Amino acid sequence: MFASRTNWNLAENRLTQALAEFRRSGRHILDLTLSNPTEAGFTYDSLAILFALQNATSLHYEPASQGLLSAREAVASYHDEKGIRLSPGNLFLTTSTSEAYSWLLRLLCNHCDEVLVPTPSYPLFDFLADINDVRLVRYPLLYDHGWQIDFASLEKTITPRTRAVIVVHPNNPTGHYAKLKEQAQLSAICAEHNLALIADEVFLDFSLQGTPANSFASQASALTFVLNGISKLCGLPQMKSSWVALFGPEKLKDEARQRLEVIADSYLSMSAPIQHALPAFLATRAQFQAQLLSRVRANLAYLDSEIARQKACSRLIFDAGWNVVLRVPAARSDEEFAVNLLERQGVFVHPGHFYDFSQEGFLVLGLIAPEKEFAEGVNRLLSCFFNPAWR
Numbered sequence: 275m276f277a278s279r280t281n282w283n284l285a286e287n288r289l290t291q292a293l294a295e296f297r298r299s300g301r302h303i304l305d306l307t308l309s310n311p312t313e314a315g316f317t318y319d320s321l322a323i324l325f326a327l328q329n330a331t332s333l334h335y336e337p338a339s340q341g342l343l344s345a346r347e348a349v350a351s352y353h354d355e356k357g358i359r360l361s362p363g364n365l366f367l368t369t370s371t372s373e374a375y376s377w378l379l380r381l382l383c384n385h386c387d388e389v390l391v392p393t394p395s396y397p398l399f400d401f402l403a404d405i406n407d408v409r410l411v412r413y414p415l416l417y418d419h420g421w422q423i424d425f426a427s428l429e430k431t432i433t434p435r436t437r438a439v440i441v442v443h444p445n446n447p448t449g450h451y452a453k454l455k456e457q458a459q460l461s462a463i464c465a466e467h468n469l470a471l472i473a474d475e476v477f478l479d480f481s482l483q484g485t486p487a488n489s490f491a492s493q494a495s496a497l498t499f500v501l502n503g504i505s506k507l508c509g510l511p512q513m514k515s516s517w518v519a520l521f522g523p524e525k526l527k528d529e530a531r532q533r534l535e536v537i538a539d540s541y542l543s544m545s546a547p548i549q550h551a552l553p554a555f556l557a558t559r560a561q562f563q564a565q566l567l568s569r570v571r572a573n574l575a576y577l578d579s580e581i582a583r584q585k586a587c588s589r590l591i592f593d594a595g596w597n598v599v600l601r602v603p604a605a606r607s608d609e610e611f612a613v614n615l616l617e618r619q620g621v622f623v624h625p626g627h628f629y630d631f632s633q634e635g636f637l638v639l640g641l642i643a644p645e646k647e648f649a650e651g652v653n654r655l656l657s658c659f660f661n662p663a664w665r
């Protein structure tokens with residue numbers, strides 16, 4: 275009865291089973307995978323957010339395939355503040371970055387065409403590719419005192435079926451920005467091979483040093499789609515509001531815009547209240563980002579101070595975002611480590627393979643958990659390395 279593209283292995287993995295069992299036991303979990311900002315104890319400007327949802331103009335339906343102009347103008351102003359010129363005409367509003375990916379894959383790819391994605395990276399790509407009948411081909415990121423794109427491998431993966439290259443900037447979970455030189459090189463490779471570049475910049479503003487890297491918008495020698503949204507930017511994932519911004523050579527951009535317009539018009543997926551509220555939501559981002567970055571920096575400082583007291587575990591360098599990658603002894607699989615850690619210590623972390631790390635020995639921790647929880651979780655995690663039974 276069902277399409278073969280949905281023949282996923284839906285069996286729970288060991289970690290998910292262990293988590294469900296732990297929850298049933300009623301014991302408290304120290305969740306170091308927390309990524310939902312609305313559950314992390316931040317203070318939101320609730321009055322402004324809720325007031326924005328009461329706009330009486332929402333009682334009228336104005337179908338607009340790219341999204342209401344007032345909402346797109348607010349998104350264009352966000353870019354303007356970064357020195358990026360973006361006409362609202364080159365913006366499409368979507369209900370999520372995932373929806374934006376789907377529209378772009380439908381725009382660019384025929385059945386079984388290929389899209390290049392970084393590895394390690396964000397686990398949702400596999401499902402988005404399956405749903406859209408696209409084949410993912412992975413290009414490696416290499417770690418050597420920081421992450422970089424393995425361009426030699428990337429170029430080898432390009433075939434006549436390749437349609438696009440995805441770059442996550444900064445990447446999730448590695449948290450590294452593509453350097454300016456890498457941005458230019460990636461853009462040039464895409465232009466040379468007639469490929470589109472899809473740059474996911476949902477974490478762009480969350481720079482540890484306080485100065486976000488340049489957007490791929492400023493390097494667009496190829497047709498470039500920059501994705502962003504308020505899930506991360508304003509910590510409002512429940513409001514379901516994201517966008518695709520088009521950059522690059524005018525002719526390609528025009529054609530992409532006209533075709534995307536038909537896709538967008540077929541769904542008209544954004545709700546009126548959210549579109550009317552988007553300018554007000556965007557105005558809350560500075561308050562949210564300041565809290566989030568202060569949390570991330572405090573948790574990272576604590577983690578670093580504790581890591582410095584032992585030798586078994588280290589952390590990888592990163593520039594931005596909400597996650598950190600730990601290097602741990604690969605005496606057992608990362609999944610086994612994560613299951614044991616949960617069952618024995620009540621601490622939940624993600625094994626590296628969840629993000630497609632090619633080797634064992636990596637754990638991924640979120641950095642937005644409340645500071646006390648995070649510190650206790652880190653203490654229990656690192657205590658494992660002093661316990662001979664764990665080595």
Ligand SMILES: Cc1ncc(COP(=O)(O)O)c(C=O)c1O
Nearest residue numbers: 370371372396446476503505516
């Ligand atoms: C790299 C990356 N892109 C996109 C998203 C999802 O964004 P949205 O909520 O807009 O679909 C996430 C969520 O964690 C992410 O990590």
